Amino acid sequence: MADEEDDIILSELPDDELTLQMHDDLYDGLKEEIEEAVGILLERGWTPYDILTKALVAGMTVVGNDFRDGILFVPEVLLAANAMKGGMAILKPLLVETGAPRMGKMVIGTVKGDIHDIGKNLVSMMMEGAGFEVLDLGINNSVDAYLEALESEQPDILGMSALLTTTMPYMKVVIDTLIEQGKRDDYIVLVGGAPLNEEFGKAIGADAYCRDAAVAVETAKEFVARKHNQMATG
Amino acid sequence: MAERVKLNDSTLTTDGLTLPSVDARVLLLACGALAHEILALIRVNGWSHLSLTCLPAILHNHPDRIPDAVEAAVLKHRADYDAVFVVYADCGTGGQLKTVCDRLGVGMVEGPHCYSFFEGNDAFAERGEVTSFFLTDFLVKQFDAFVWKPLGLDRHPDLRDMYFGNYETLVYQAQTDDPALTAKAQDCAARLGLKFERRFTGYGDLETTLRAVAKD
Numbered sequence: 319m320a321d322e323e324d325d326i327i328l329s330e331l332p333d334d335e336l337t338l339q340m341h342d343d344l345y346d347g348l349k350e351e352i353e354e355a356v357g358i359l360l361e362r363g364w365t366p367y368d369i370l371t372k373a374l375v376a377g378m379t380v381v382g383n384d385f386r387d388g389i390l391f392v393p394e395v396l397l398a399a400n401a402m403k404g405g406m407a408i409l410k411p412l413l414v415e416t417g418a419p420r421m422g423k424m425v426i427g428t429v430k431g432d433i434h435d436i437g438k439n440l441v442s443m444m445m446e447g448a449g450f451e452v453l454d455l456g457i458n459n460s461v462d463a464y465l466e467a468l469e470s471e472q473p474d475i476l477g478m479s480a481l482l483t484t485t486m487p488y489m490k491v492v493i494d495t496l497i498e499q500g501k502r503d504d505y506i507v508l509v510g511g512a513p514l515n516e517e518f519g520k521a522i523g524a525d526a527y528c529r530d531a532a533v534a535v536e537t538a539k540e541f542v543a544r545k546h547n548q549m550a551t552g
Numbered sequence: 553m554a555e556r557v558k559l560n561d562s563t564l565t566t567d568g569l570t571l572p573s574v575d576a577r578v579l580l581l582a583c584g585a586l587a588h589e590i591l592a593l594i595r596v597n598g599w600s601h602l603s604l605t606c607l608p609a610i611l612h613n614h615p616d617r618i619p620d621a622v623e624a625a626v627l628k629h630r631a632d633y634d635a636v637f638v639v640y641a642d643c644g645t646g647g648q649l650k651t652v653c654d655r656l657g658v659g660m661v662e663g664p665h666c667y668s669f670f671e672g673n674d675a676f677a678e679r680g681e682v683t684s685f686f687l688t689d690f691l692v693k694q695f696d697a698f699v700w701k702p703l704g705l706d707r708h709p710d711l712r713d714m715y716f717g718n719y720e721t722l723v724y725q726a727q728t729d730d731p732a733l734t735a736k737a738q739d740c741a742a743r744l745g746l747k748f749e750r751r752f753t754g755y756g757d758l759e760t761t762l763r764a765v766a767k768d
Binding site (some may be wrong): 397458528 | 647655
């Protein structure tokens with residue numbers, strides 16, 4: 319713990335140092351500091367989109383990379399996510415008002431029989447941070463719940479998550495139903511969860527397995543860009 | 553093997569267990585979390601031809617490491633016995649442990665995990681409980697080592713609801729009748745903010761499985 323005299327006064331930092339400090343504060347899971355810094359940048363005239371991408375998403379990407387490399391563990395990632403959530407809560411309504419760029423739309427949910435949502439929530443948040451509109455169906459979703467949401471929302475991407483080896487095969491049930499109904503090619507299907515791997519993703523007919531939230535964002539961007547290119551040339 | 557072996561739960565968690573194989577013909581290669589139950593079954597049934605080696609129980613928290621650990625242990629010990637039987641169920645390996653056991657030509661326990669085979673695989677599947685968090689005798693005793701500390705709840709108790717907010721009940725699957733353990737399990741439920749249910753399972757399918765192994 320720093321002494322009082324060493325405490326950093328966020329409002330006294332220039333923009334570049336403040337953004338770096340926000341990366342550190344996200345890393346340390348300091349929600350109140352993140353909320354304060356978001357407020358300071360807004361007062362200084364930053365657009366909500368710039369705060370989101372340059373301060374929050376960039377900081378969370380560092381967190382994601384260190385999680386992938388075994389430097390950070392789940393509790394620390396959750397604290398960072400919680401801090402980012404605080405910042406997002408301030409920015410979200412402003413992003414709508416200011417017409418921030420939209421990358422695409424995603425419907426996401428944890429599969430039937432599974433109530434684990436930590437990874438899914440991180441993906442939702444990072445996708446929103448990257449400019450995607452996300453409809454989060456929550457946990458324990460039947461094939462009908464997915465199909466209904468796909469029908470009503472017409473998203474670019476369907477995301478499915480599972481933590482249990484006993485529930486992950488349900489992803490194939492959803493994909494097979496889409497194939498049966500001739501709708502499989504209408505959506506980019508991304509899957510993730512601790513017990514999954516690339517081989518499983520391929521075996522069930524998903525477009526990609528995403529190891530973590532940062533990979534999910536990059537993969538989603540890549541597939542959406544590819545889809546748009548196909549539409550442009552098709 | 554018939555005499556009572558003194559077990560240390562912390563050692564079972566981090567190091568596992570190796571017993572001397574006095575005249576034993578079959579090695580049970582098990583998860584350290586099952587040592588108490590397996591030794592009790594060997595003792596009461598007089599299965600002196602069975603010996604036991606346990607891998608560290610904490611592998612439970614890293615299922616991706618179980619197949620390699622089991623394979624290494626089978627290769628290390630198999631020359632000393634007529635047969636090896638792996639006392640793990642799938643345990644979160646997504647079929648990879650079965651692939652390893654099939655390749656090595658050794659048997660393993662049926663079912664997805666110990667919660668299922670203690671209750672009986674059919675009965676567990678029948679219940680289809682989604683919002684229950686399970687603990688066995690061993691996991692109640694080692695709750696801090698398996699749940700509280702690895703999830704960082706000792707340092708950040710405020711994360712509790714992010715982990716357990718979707719659960720409703722802590723089901724204590726009791727292998728033995730021990731009021732002190734029941735009280736501890738009840739305390740675990742309170743710490744996680746969950747309702748509590750005690751369900752006596754005894755040894756369930758573990759007993760029937762080992763009975764068949766002992767007979768072969």
